Structure formats: structure tokens, C-alpha cells
Amino acid sequence: MIKLPIYLDNNSTTKCDPRVFAEMTPFFLEDFGNAASKSHAFGWKAEEAVDYAREQIAKIIGANSKEIIITSGATESNNLALKGVFEMYAAKGNHFITVSTEHKAILDACKHLEKLGAEVTYLPVGEDGMIQVSQIKEAIKPNTVLVSVMYANNELGVIQPVREIGALCKEHGVLFHTDATQAVGKIPVDVLADHIDLLSFTAHKMYGPKGVGALYVRRKNPRVKVTAQMDGGGHERGMRSGTLNVTGIVGFGKACEIAMQEMESEGARLRILRDKLENALLQMEEAYLNGHKEHRLPNTTNISFKYVEGEGLMMGIKDVAVSSGSACTSASLEPSYVLKNLGLDDELAHSSIRFGLSRFTTEEEIDFTIQCVTNAVNKLRDMSPLWEMFKEGIDLKSIEWSEH
């Protein structure tokens, strides 16, 4: 028996793994001490739990515990990375390089830095959503301080050539930050092999609780520092003050521990399910995959169903939770900037649906989803004037649409 509704919006957030939840619970009512309380057992217990969790958080990205700063999530980590580097390395330069398809946490932080006098280059991506290493090479200048490129894109699942970018940055003496929120726990990420200096990720994308994340800050070759954006008690080596979210951190650590054990087999299983879903849906007429087919996370697929609008489609598949790049679903009534940056025609940007599978997704749920989506697309096409015109052979680009 499938339990409805089915949740396939795991790039937005994930359910806590029951093992994570179980690990967290003692720290609410029993071992509730402040990890910074040095003088009693309540504090010692909390500190011990945090230390252990921190080790797991470091291990999953191949880092050392001392290189992990705990934050409230990837957004804060991204802000700390960009703003912290801007302030700390101001004497070295003020030029930042990033990509137009980054998460808003990066783009808006960059806009903020521009107001403070930073110079930011926003590189465009190709039709497949990928950045070319040569683009970064050409953009680096004597006053470049940091390059920030996300490991995997949240909307498309596209994986950037991070290792090559890292190597390039190292060669040029420029710091390399990556927002690895969607990648950690799904694919192997190694800060040493990938030549990464700063890395953001968060618990709630990997079956951990919301409200806790981390920023990796390299300590060797080179030693990197960031100016704290949160001042106070000097926690996290003075780089992020604030009482530690012990319960969250414990959950985060457990989530990392589980992911390290299960990532490989889970990735293989998810890839099969995702491919089944994707192949079935792409069989439909005028259905298009968004983003590079191969360089992609194993759990994500973003598909446009031409001539059908995204929010309308989601309403037709109410038993399946997904998200869309349609303007109607955004508060600003602007379609997804990521899809627009791929050069997608408007009809396709408004018609996209993103599916994100999880550890808990079953084949039965995928089969149900295939049926559900297929039926809804067909029903909406019967209702779509654009589909009718397409079928009649009318070139929609030749129409003079009314003022809107």
C-alpha cells in the first residue's frame, strides 16, 4: 500500500532518518547541557556528543574536525564564506568569481558585497547547465580573491567540474569555495582531492534536521581564515559565536555517519529508480530533460513538458509532492532563473517539474508517479491552446501575443 501523498521534493528538504531522530532525542530532555559549560557533567556530555558528531561531519568530506565551523545551515555557511573572506582578505583583493546559476544565498551575498565595493563576475553556463574550466581561467585577475562554484545544482542536479576548478584555483593562488549542499551525502566529496578551501553544506538535505549546517575552512596549504559574521562568545575558534545547537549537531553527525555507510549502495539504487521515472516521462511527446544527462546527481531529474504550465501540472498530480520552475510558483512571478540561464524558451521554463528522490522512495511510488504525471500532462494538453496550435503545425513564435 502506497502512502499518499508521495514526497519527491527531496532537493528542497528531506525527512529525518528515524535513526537520526533517535540519536537526537536524549539531548532534549536528558543530556540537555550547553556544550560550552566546562564545569559540570551536563556540559561535558554535550561537548562529547558534539565532538563525536563533528568528527563525522568532517569525515564525510575528508576534512579534519578542527576545520569544521558549525552554522545554522548552508545559507549561513555561504554568507560566512563570502563575507568572511571579503573582510579577511581585503588587502589582497576584492574580485570574486561565481556562476549565474548559484543558489540565491551565494548570489545575494555577492550583491551585498558589490555594495561594499567588491567586484563580482557572474559567469554564464552552457545549455547543459555546466561551467567550463576555461571560463574561470579567463576570468581570474591579479585582484581575484575567491572563486565560488556549487558542487551540484539544486534545480537540475548538474555536477560541476569541481576537481578541475579547484586545481586551477590552487595554481593561481585563488581561494576556492563550493556550495556542496546538494552533493554531500549523495556523491563522494573530498576537500583534499578536489582542492577545496571552503565548503558549505547542511543537515536537512541528507536526512538530518533543519537548522544546522557547516562551513569547512581549510587549515593547511593554505591556512584559510574568515572574519566572523556572528560576534559573541567566541565559539568555533572565534569564527562563529553562538551556543551550539547540540541536538541539531548530534543529528547532523548521525546523518553523516549513515550517509558514509550507505551512500554508494543508495546512490546505485536511486539512479535506477530515477532513470526509470525519467525514461518513462521522456517517452512522452515534447518532453525535455533539463541539464546535463550524465554529470548529474543520482536522485534528481528536471523535466519540461512543453505546452503545459508547471503549477497547473502540479495541481494535477496532487498526490505527488514536487516543485516547478514556473513563474506561477514563485512569489515574484518570475520563472526559474536557473532555467532561464540555460537559455530555455519561456514555454519550457514555465513547464518544468523537478523530481528529487530519497532513501525512502520505493519503486511502487515511482510507478504511481509515472502514471500520475502522464495522465495529468495528457489532460492538461487537451486543455492547452498552445498544444492545439502545435498539433496544427502553427509556429508559436510567429504569433503576435497580446500586451501583457
Next chain:
Amino acid sequence: MAYSEKVIDHYTNPRNIGTLDKASSQVGTGLVGAPECGDVMRLQIQVGENGIIEEAKFKTFGCGSAIASSSLATEWLKGKTIDQALEIDNMEIVEELALPPVKIHCSVLAEDAIKAAINDYRVKNGLEPLELEKSHH
């Protein structure tokens, strides 16, 4: 944002989906909106000799609220005279469907579609198209 029951009803059981013969002089066709906005409505009316709208059909590319707005419009149009049809105001659609502020533009588009269909009918039958207030959104 939860949809109102009426919007869901119109979406699940849309009224009057279809196509009328564009070439007929009795039929007025309004095609409004644009793919780049994510909203396109085609509304058609068939006007009888007595000036009463006998039939109305629609097809819409858009969200649930857009579909519901145009579906409702066709329901309201049937049996009205052209003059009565011109009086349909988008806020009546908003009220009937309980559209939230962010979806009001869907109702405006439906009103535009009605007027565009009427004007098309008028032009086909040798009448001047009406000077209509340009709706702002």
C-alpha cells in the same frame, strides 16, 4: 498557498473545454496572454441571431487559477447578450473563486479574453471594435 474548493472544482471538472470554428462569422475568438508569462487563454463565443451567446469554449495554458478563471468565464457567458458579457468584471471572478492577491492577474486575463472574443466577433460582422480600457497588470 491552498487553492479554494471552487478553483479545484473547475480544474478537475472544467466546463466547456474545446474549440469552435474560427472561420464562422458567428464565432468570436479571443487569444490573450503570452507563453513567456506562463499564461495563455483562448476563449471563443458563438453568438446567435438574436445577439445572445449560445455557446462558449475555452482552452488555457496556465496555472489552476488561470484555468478556473477562464472556465468560469465560459459558464457565465452562455445565455448572456454581448452587452451583458462586456459587463463581466474581473473582481467578480476573484470573489467567486476566492483568488488570493497573487492570482488576481489570472482573472484580469479572463476579462481580457472575453473582450477580445467580443471584439473579434464585432470586427467579423462589420462593426467597429470597441475601445476598451487597457487592463494593467
